[in-house]
Amino acid sequence: MADLDPHSRAAQAVHDHRPVEAQYVRQGRRGTRIVWVLAISLALAALVTFGFWAARSPDLTATEQTPAQERGVARAWAQPAPAARQAPEPGESRAPDGQPASAR
Known part of the structure; x- marks a missing residue:
């Protein structure tokens, strides 16, 4: 059996119901x-x-801002918020029940 190639050795061992050496059944080559x-x-x-x-x-x-752009954004946030309106302007949309939103 010394003249057989590795595939034949593994096949012969399987045919004879003997264990197959690990070196003959490994898939990867080095x-x-x-x-x-x-x-x-x-x-x-x-x-x-x-x-x-x-x-x-x-x-x-x-996407990175320059220091000048950052100062501009900071100035915009530093401004006071506009005052809230108490009543809607004429022609503005009303609530679904027909009443102005401030009349509730």
Whole structure:
């Protein structure tokens, strides 16, 4: 049985109802080919990620406000709130029952 290839050894052991050695039934192979495939895949994934980031970077920086813009927003919030009206203006919509909203 020494001249049989690994597949034949495993097949013969199954046929004889003997346990099959683990080295003959493992699916993956080791070697430099697998390392190259993994390294190239990792490099391509990094390149695609960097490409998407570079394409979106103008959009990301556009959302940040400059200090002058921040001061303008702060000034708008610092203004006092307008006074509340007590009665609706003529021609404004009324509540569903026909009464002005302030008459309730």
